[in-house]
Amino acid sequence: MNLLQRVWRSSLGKKYVMALTGAALFLFVVGHLVGNLQVFLGPEAINRYGHFLKTTPEILWPARIGLLTCVGLHIFAAMALVAQNRVARPVAYAKVGAHGATIASRTMIWSGLIILSFIIYHLLHYTLTLPSVNGYGFDFSTLREEEGRHDIFAMIVMGFQKWPVSVFYLIAVGLLCTHLGHGVGSMFQSLGFKNHVWGPRIGGLARTVSVVLFLGYASIPVAVLSGFGGGHLSEVRARIAKRVSEHPVVPGRIEVSHGTNTTGKGK
Amino acid sequence: MKVRLKVWRQKNSGTAGAFQTYETPDLNPNMSFLEMLDVINEQLAGRGEEPIAFDHDCREGICGTCSLVIDGKPHGPHHGIATCQTYMRSFKEGDEIVVEPFRARAFPLIKDLVVSRKAFDTIMQAGGFITVRAGSPPDANAILVPKEDSDLAMDAAQCIGCGACVAACRNASAMLFVAAKVSHLGLLPQGQPERHARVKNMVEAMDAAGFGNCSVTGACEAVCPKSISIDFIARMNRDYAVALLKGDAKESASGAG
Ligand code: HEM
Ligand code: FES
Numbered sequence: 001m002n003l004l005q006r007v008w009r010s011s012l013g014k015k016y017v018m019a020l021t022g023a024a025l026f027l028f029v030v031g032h033l034v035g036n037l038q039v040f041l042g043p044e045a046i047n048r049y050g051h052f053l054k055t056t057p058e059i060l061w062p063a064r065i066g067l068l069t070c071v072g073l074h075i076f077a078a079m080a081l082v083a084q085n086r087v088a089r090p091v092a093y094a095k096v097g098a099h100g101a102t103i104a105s106r107t108m109i110w111s112g113l114i115i116l117s118f119i120i121y122h123l124l125h126y127t128l129t130l131p132s133v134n135g136y137g138f139d140f141s142t143l144r145e146e147e148g149r150h151d152i153f154a155m156i157v158m159g160f161q162k163w164p165v166s167v168f169y170l171i172a173v174g175l176l177c178t179h180l181g182h183g184v185g186s187m188f189q190s191l192g193f194k195n196h197v198w199g200p201r202i203g204g205l206a207r208t209v210s211v212v213l214f215l216g217y218a219s220i221p222v223a224v225l226s227g228f229g230g231g232h233l234s235e236v237r238a239r240i241a242k243r244v245s246e247h248p249v250v251p252g253r254i255e256v257s258h259g260t261n262t263t264g265k266g267k
Numbered sequence: 268m269k270v271r272l273k274v275w276r277q278k279n280s281g282t283a284g285a286f287q288t289y290e291t292p293d294l295n296p297n298m299s300f301l302e303m304l305d306v307i308n309e310q311l312a313g314r315g316e317e318p319i320a321f322d323h324d325c326r327e328g329i330c331g332t333c334s335l336v337i338d339g340k341p342h343g344p345h346h347g348i349a350t351c352q353t354y355m356r357s358f359k360e361g362d363e364i365v366v367e368p369f370r371a372r373a374f375p376l377i378k379d380l381v382v383s384r385k386a387f388d389t390i391m392q393a394g395g396f397i398t399v400r401a402g403s404p405p406d407a408n409a410i411l412v413p414k415e416d417s418d419l420a421m422d423a424a425q426c427i428g429c430g431a432c433v434a435a436c437r438n439a440s441a442m443l444f445v446a447a448k449v450s451h452l453g454l455l456p457q458g459q460p461e462r463h464a465r466v467k468n469m470v471e472a473m474d475a476a477g478f479g480n481c482s483v484t485g486a487c488e489a490v491c492p493k494s495i496s497i498d499f500i501a502r503m504n505r506d507y508a509v510a511l512l513k514g515d516a517k518e519s520a521s522g523a524g
Binding site: 009 | 286340367370371376439471477479480486506
């Protein structure tokens with residue numbers, strides 16, 4: 001039988017898929033956090049970073065395609081595993097013991113599905129900048145610096161100033177924390193990278209890293225809701241107001257509400 | 268002491284089962300759990316009722332025949348102890364104790380608390396052995412085995428194949444059992460020639476039997492009467508990956524030997 005078929009058909013093989021794609025997604029989650037934390041260095045740093053990614057398709061597109069493939073495979077394998085697990089015990093116990101199984105380990109599919117719904121929202125919100133999902137009704141990509149670069153900083157601050165957006169974000173990164181608290185340890189187990197020396201430490205390390213990730217991600221909406229970035233937004237608003245008053249005939253970018261010119265191209 | 272038992276009764280796999288409650292007579296707290304069931308069965312037989320069917324053999328924790336999920340835990344309240352070594356003194360006067368069979372699709376119910384664990388035999392037949400000329404015993408120490416390897420192999424060899432790991436796992440996965448058997452032989456020099464074929468064949472037999480997958484919850488090692496470590500599953504995962512990458516053996520043209 002060929003190798004890929006064997007991997008896919010076997011229980012262990014599907015766990016290899018889970019673990020390898022999970023590891024790739026985990027590395028992305030770490031990198032993404034490091035990138036995002038630049039928001040605390042101010043608009044210049046994060047906007048330059050965003051501009052760099054946008055203008056470097058040879059990094060952007062392989063990363064996007066790779067990540068989507070990993071998410072797809074991760075979910076596909078998860079569904080196959082969960083379906084098999086459900087039928088493996090047709091009659092339930094009257095009295096069920098957890099036997100030390102953590103809540104995180106027993107709710108991987110639920111934390112995963114909520115994370116998935118968040119990923120979809122997050123992409124619509126900040127990547128595709130759909131006007132209908134950000135609570136303002138205009139396209140976030142029309143937020144530009146004076147030199148024309150995307151104003152990622154303003155986008156982040158405006159995005160998170162809507163508290164329901166921040167709450168959903170916090171729930172999702174909270175669940176990501178429980179997902180990875182179990183998942184990262186489990187990943188080493190699934191791939192067999194474990195021995196008696198560092199095996200006992202893996203679980204604790206996985207949970208620690210997950211909490212650090214949670215604190216890192218959560219710090220951004222919490223800072224915004226506490227007023228961070230408000231000054232920059234006022235400047236942006238003043239700039240737009242000024243431009244609108246100078247060119248009243250040109251439909252502005254930011255105050256476009258529904259349907260009309262939402263492309264915001266040009267300076 | 269007296270306790271109340273809620274026992275799963277089911278005539279056979281074709282009929283529906285239900286719990287039935289029994290009040291025990293006065294028991295000696297130093298009776299084993301199985302002896303307590305014997306006492307109930309004697310009473311039932313005396314009344315002309317069908318005794319409760321349950322599995323048991325050695326009653327000294329070495330054969331792996333006894334089973335039972337007692338109050339939600341396979342093999343009862345203790346860690347590292349089989350049902351047959353569980354004593355009534357571990358319960359309290361007046362306790363209601365729920366007794367269920369091991370539940371898994373791959374362990375079909377035969378009667379009451381007895382399930383078929385033939386799937387384990389099928390897995391063992393797929394690779395849980397070494398192929399040797401069964402002649403006279405070889406000289407001791409003719410093959411040297413590092414102490415840590417033999418210790419670890421013996422830890423794995425503790426597995427009595429009772430199926431508690433399957434019973435406890437929320438996915439009814441047999442990984443701990445298979446991992447113990449794969450590692451036991453895979454750690455020893457005598458097991459090396461068939462090491463990769465063994466892990467492939469045993470894992471495939473396990474999958475074919477309809478067990479679930481491993482979610483690494485650790486429930487299996489927590490209930491194992493022999494405290495087999497979940498680390499053996501990591502070892503099996505590694506062995507299986509290596510075996511898959513190596514592929515199947517090439518058909519030999521010369522047919523050596
Ligand atoms: C950023 C996103 C995600 C990351 C970083 C991630 C990471 C991981 C990791 C490292 C594991 C452990 C793999 C193993 O046990 O070997 C895992 C397991 C799992 N993931 Fe994810 N995951 C993510 C998203 C999702 C999504 C969207 C789902 C939705 C279906 C999901 C469902 C699962 C399930 C069900 C398991 C447990 C599999 C099992 O117990 O057999 N994950 N994840
Ligand atoms: S009856 Fe033999 S192990 Fe319990």
